Amino acid sequence: MKIAWYGRNLIAWTIAGAAVLSTGVQILDLPNLLKLLVPVICIVVVGFIVFFFRDPERYPILPPGESHVVIAPADGKILSVAEVYEPEYFGKSVWQVSVFMSPLNVHVNRVPISGTVEYLRYVPGKYLVAFDEKSSERNERMLIGIKNETLQVLMRQIAGFIARRIVCTLNVGQSVKAGERCGMIKFGSRVDILFPKSHTPVIHLRDSVKAGETIIAIPEKHLSHFS
Template sequence: MRLHREGKTIMITTALVLLVLDLLASVFLFSDNPTAITLLVIISLVLLVLVVQFFRIPNRLLTTGESQVIAPADGKIVVIEETIESEYFKDRRRQVSIFMSPLNVHVNRNPITGIVRYFKYFPGKYLVAWHPKSSTENERTTVVIQAASGTEVLLRQIAGAVARRIIWYVKEGQPVQQGEEFGFIKFGSRVDVFLPLDAQINVKIGDVTKGGVTVIAELK
């Protein structure tokens, strides 16, 4: 396991702030209470571990397959439905949504190999990720990857009530490889995947996904 570069500043800042607070409390509040000092240190360590785990990247054997659509994120499947994708395709697509809790790995990975044909960032609100309007009103990005076969898959990173910053590493015209990082959502939220109607969906509501590993669909 390793730690993601996006967490470097946050982890160092958190550690320093907790250290200073513990030292000040030990000197001015609990100088004669070793039990309170011990409890304070334990609480601080737990908080630091929680922050650090947000940025972990576990070692994994990634799944690859030309016709396979791999989960772009760790989390839980919360939506599988036929819907109208109105930003890019402007027609009906099969939507699969993965909710990322604060305890999930927060790296976002390319579900297929191909060329980035479209990218756009939208500033917005921070509604809870399961809110019906979060996919159209929250801070978000839209990425469309075209496979060698010509099939296009749309990904949408959506910030939530806790997530306050979306990171992306792709741009239009860029070739990308299945399983490589295309972005990061700090402290979790949701990733929507829009697929052709004839795609075979391999997951169901409530399934837990592993980014870069779980096959969520098969393209025809």
């Protein structure tokens, strides 16, 4: 199982701490039950941390060159599909699809379209629960604008009540391909993907999606060809 490099330091520290704690309880004069339970709990914690930072390979459904579709940027369930006014990047009404990531989902985020990164902005903020609609505007977040010859999208990595660390590996001017890794949000939260009304969402509320694989939206003129 491949592990995301974003979590390797935390995994190393967790393993070291678990080893010290498990060894310590064996040395000290403690009840036998405690000597048994502590190592078991440590193994469970280490196992969860390793599981959380898993990073499976993903492959976009469409072949290279398909620049007109929007791919899911995160694993999880569709929390909302709505028309919203986005003042900062688009300056107009657009579609917004929100993906909620539980602590059990893969948390590596992926680029939703091929193109060039033209906008990045980190916004400090609060840590409301991820399913609160106000979290898109009030929580700590990273804004990522990507554009190609036919489409532009805005991706929001949003920290939540548990997730308080956003990782973004992109730079302005960088060329990216749909489905490639671009960061993660540690320990659950949400990702919003915003795109023009020229495209139509092809997912529904509570659908499960996979980053880098599930198609989120296609041009309205191509709807008749989508199945």
